[in-house]
Amino acid sequence: MGKNMSLDIQIDNLNLVLTRMCNQTCKHCLRGERQNAYMNKEVVDKFFNNLYYNIVKINTLAFTGGEPFLNRETLIYIIDTLIKKSLIPRKTICVTNGLIFDTTLMDKFADLKQTGSLVILETTIDQFHKPMNQEKLEKFLKYDFYYYFEEHLDESEILRLGRALENNFGNPFLGLPLMSYYYNNLQNGLVGQKMQDLVYINDLTLLDNGKVAPYAADATWEMLDNMAMIDIEEDIFNQMRLENNDNDFEKVLRR
Numbered sequence: 001m002g003k004n005m006s007l008d009i010q011i012d013n014l015n016l017v018l019t020r021m022c023n024q025t026c027k028h029c030l031r032g033e034r035q036n037a038y039m040n041k042e043v044v045d046k047f048f049n050n051l052y053y054n055i056v057k058i059n060t061l062a063f064t065g066g067e068p069f070l071n072r073e074t075l076i077y078i079i080d081t082l083i084k085k086s087l088i089p090r091k092t093i094c095v096t097n098g099l100i101f102d103t104t105l106m107d108k109f110a111d112l113k114q115t116g117s118l119v120i121l122e123t124t125i126d127q128f129h130k131p132m133n134q135e136k137l138e139k140f141l142k143y144d145f146y147y148y149f150e151e152h153l154d155e156s157e158i159l160r161l162g163r164a165l166e167n168n169f170g171n172p173f174l175g176l177p178l179m180s181y182y183y184n185n186l187q188n189g190l191v192g193q194k195m196q197d198l199v200y201i202n203d204l205t206l207l208d209n210g211k212v213a214p215y216a217a218d219a220t221w222e223m224l225d226n227m228a229m230i231d232i233e234e235d236i237f238n239q240m241r242l243e244n245n246d247n248d249f250e251k252v253l254r255r
Contacts, residue, residue: 007052007053007054007199008053008054008056008198008199009053009054009055009056009198009199009201010055010056010057010058010059010198010199010200010201011055011057011058011059011201011204012059012060012200012201012202012203013059013060013062013202013203013204014058014060014061014062014089014204014205014206015062015064015203015204015205015206015215015216015217016039016061016062016063016064016078016205016206017039017064017065017066017205017206017207017208017216017224018038018039018063018064018065018066018068018070018071018074018075018208019037019038019039019065019066019067019068019070019071019208020034020035020036020037020038020065020066020208020221021034021035021036021037021038021065021066021067021070021071022034022065022066022067022070022097023067023070023097023099023100024067024097024099024129024130025163026128026129026163027128027163027164027167027169028128028153028158028163028164028167028169028170029128029162029163029164030159030161030162030163030164030218030219030220031066031162031163031219031220031221032161032162032163032166032220032221032222033163033221034066035221037208037209038070038071038074038208039071039074039206039207039208039209040074041073041074041077042210043206043208043209043210044074044077044078044081045081046210047206047210048081048082048085048087053199055087056087056198057087058087058089058090059089059090059091060089060090060091060092060093061082061089061091061092061093061117062092062093062094062216062217063075063078063092063093063094064094064095064216064217067096067097067099067100068094068095068096069096069100069102069105070100072100072102072104072105075105075108076104076105076108079108079109079111079112080108082112083111083112083115088112088115088116088117089117090117090118091117091118091119091120092109092112092113092117092118092119092120093120093121093122094109094120094121094122095121095122095123095124096121096122096123097123097129097130098123098125098132098136098137098140098148099130099132099133099136101136101139101140103139106121106140106143106146109121109143109145110143110145113145119145120145120147121140121143121145121146121147122146122147122148122149123140123146123147123148123149124148124149124150124151125148125149125150125151126150126151126152126153127152127153128153132148155169155170155171156171156174157171158170158171158174159171159174159175159218160172160174160175161175161218161219161220161223162220162221203215205224207224207225207228209228211225211228212228213227213228214227215227
C-alpha cells in the first residue's frame with residue numbers, strides 16, 4: 001500500500017497507556033509491578049498524524065496507566081492535538097487516584113468538554129488506595145465532570161492477576177476467562193470491518209512504547225506486551241491483511 005492510499009479509520013474504544021508508573025503500590029493492582037515507562041509526544045504524533053491512515057472518529061477515549069496524571073505533559077499534548085485536529089471523542093474517560101491535583105491539566109479537560117466531549121474524570125477509593133487529601137478533593141469537585149466514590153472491594157470482585165496473584169488473593173476464576181480472551185485476541189489480531197469507505201475498529205490500545213494491542217483494561221503489563229503487534233512508525237495499518245468479500249471485509253493486523 002502506498003502512502004497515497006490513506007485509510008479513514010473509526011475507533012470505537014481507544015485506550016492510551018500514558019505511563020506504567022504509579023505513585024501507589026496497591027496490593028490488588030492487576031497490572032503487576034510498576035515500571036518507569038512513559039508515552040512521549042513522538043508516539044502521539046506518529047499515531048495521530050500517520051501518513052497511512054486518518055482517524056476520523058473516536059467514540060470512547062480512555063486515558064489509562066499506571067497513574068495518568070504522572071505524565072501530565074503528554075496528557076495535555078494529546079488533548080491539544082485532539083482539539084487542533086477537531087477529533088473530539090464522543091466520551092473521554094480518565095481514572096486517577098486523586099493524589100495529584102493540577103489546575104492546568106484539569107482546565108485542559110474542561111476545554112475538551114467545551115468542544116462537546118462527555119468528559120468523565122473519576123476517583124474510586126477502596127481499602128487498598130490511600131485516602132484523598134480533603135483539600136485536593138474539594139479542588140477536584142469544583143469541576144463538574146469529576147466524580148468521587150468510596151467502596152469496599154470484596155475478594156470476589158478482585159481479579160487474581162498481577163500483584164493480586166503475587167499476594168495470593170482475589171478471585172482466581174475471574175482471571176481465567178480474561179486470559180483466554182486476551183490470547184484469542186493475540187491469535188486473531190486487531191479486527192475491524194469496512195463500512196462503506198470507513199474502516200471500523202472496535203478496540204485499540206496504544207501502549208506507552210508505541211506498540212498497539214487490541215485491549216487495555218483488566219490486563220497485566222505482560223499480557224499487553226504479549227499482545228502488542230507492531231510499532232506505529234512501521235505503519236501499523238499498512239500491515240493489515242485485506243480479505244475482500246463483496247462490500248464487507250476484515251482488516252487484520254498481525255505481528
